[in-house]
Amino acid sequence: MKNNSAYGSLAPFLPVDDAVFPLDQQAVFGRTAPLEVEIGFGTGEYLVRAAAAAPEKDFIGLEQCAxxxxxxxxxxxxxxxxVRAGNIRVMRMDAVWAFRFLFKERSLARVHCLFPCPWPKKRHAKNRLFTTEFLRVINGRLIDGAELYIVTDHKPYAAWITEHAEGSGFALRAGIIPARFGTKFERKWFExxxxxxxEISLTKTQHQVTAQEGVAMKAYLFDEVDLDNIRLEDLWGPVTVKFGAWLHDPRLKKAMVDAVVSEDGRVQHVWIVVAPARKGWSVAPAAGTVVLPTLGVQQALDRVAEAVRLSVAGAK
Ligand SMILES: C[S@@+](CC[C@H](N)C(=O)[O-])C[C@H]1O[C@@H](n2cnc3c(N)ncnc32)[C@H](O)[C@@H]1O
Known part of the structure; x- marks a missing residue:
């Protein structure tokens, strides 16, 4: 018998590779109800309560800690x-990337964030989440008039957010509140x-246009390949691609390589497969590969495709 006592059920877990970019709410929830997002839901007290109290809405929680x-x-x-799998989904995803890639313009009814990491040391402040740039991206994904609601335990962080909200298209209301959410971190500070x-309530007053990121991955098809003759070179620059060993089993008539793609301060691992397609050969990320469709991933694919093309050209 499967032992799933550590998590109960994986049904509400939405893997990044299953989410189409941008997010198709109909495909994920089977309906298009008002959609709310909680950033950094921690151990889920607030998210689960909110979803249970509002079955007419859908909720996505973003968290990095497994x-x-x-x-x-x-x-x-x-x-x-x-709430078992109906109106709630949790994702292991960096909120910055989720807002940039996943959520569509004017698609969210509310965004919540309770006790974001305050990064109290001055030299760590650069890690704080709610920069003007990120606030503008959140603004663009909220419907007009909707709210971004933040609560922090850290007074300097509240002041920092207030400062950075300038020019992000929100009207800001700040206040002081007692403990009221019963989350793990609220309890920690309270105790x-x-x-x-x-408390910082940011109401969207002016729509901010920010790019819906993500590239439609260019697929490659070749009439012929020479799997024994593929030479890959790493790429160094603003986008770095480091290829692992080229794995090739002649009996399976397919080959694959692990590409480590580093760009924009993030690293992704992509398995790229060269395999027979209906007509010829395809070069594509392996099925089930968890990646954001970034320019760096496309460049890794381009490199493999170019090496595949040269494998045949070189042999002629
Ligand atoms: C201080 S805890 C607060 C957790 C919860 N909201 C609570 O009140 O108990 C901050 C949480 O945010 C998560 N987190 C930090 N940066 C994140 C990001 N960029 N995207 C998603 N989650 C993030 C951390 O893993 C952590 O669980």
Whole structure:
């Protein structure tokens, strides 16, 4: 019997590779209800409660920590069938990339973030999430008049967000509130003696146009290939692509290579496969590869395709 006691059920977990870019809410939830997003949901107290209280809405939670995602999946199961996989999905994804790539312009009814990492040391402030640039991207994905709601325990971070909200198309209202969400981090600060928290409500007043990122991956087809004669060169520059060993089994008539793509401060691993297609040979990411469709990934594909083309040209 499968032991899934660590997470209850994986049904609400939405892997990045299953999400079409941009997100197709109809395909994911089977309907187009108002869609809300929680950034950094931690162990899911707020997300699960919000989804259970509003079955007429859909919720996507974004979190980077796998352990906390598993704890949230357990809570979703514990909350009963109403939220089990119906109106809630959790993703292991960096919120910055999710907003840039996944969510469509004017598609979100509300965005929540409780107790974002405050990065209190001055030299770490560059890691803070709510930069003007990111606020503008969130603004563009919210419907007009909708709210981005943030609560922090850290007064300097609240002031920093207020400063960075300037020019991001939001009207800002700030206040001080008592503990009221019962999340793990709120409890942590409350138990350490903190009784006031900093609430920032940002209402979208002016639409910000920011690019819906992601490239439609160019597929490659070749009439012939010489799998024994493929020479790959790494790419160095703003986009770096480091290829692993070329794996080729002549009996299987296919080959693959692991490409490590580094760009824009992020690293992705992509398995690229050269395999027989209906007509000729295809060069494409392996089925199930978890990648964002970035320019860097396309450049890795381009490199492999060029090496495949040269494998035959060189032999002639
Ligand atoms: C201080 S915890 C707060 C968790 C929860 N909201 C709570 O109140 O208990 C911040 C959470 O945000 C997550 N996080 C940080 N940066 C993130 C990002 N860029 N995208 C998604 N999640 C992020 C962290 O993994 C962590 O679980």
């Amino acid at each position: 352990r906390r995602i598993l704890a949230t999946l357990r809570k979703i199961k514990g909350a009963g069938t109403g 350490a003696g903190q009784s006031s928290f900093y």
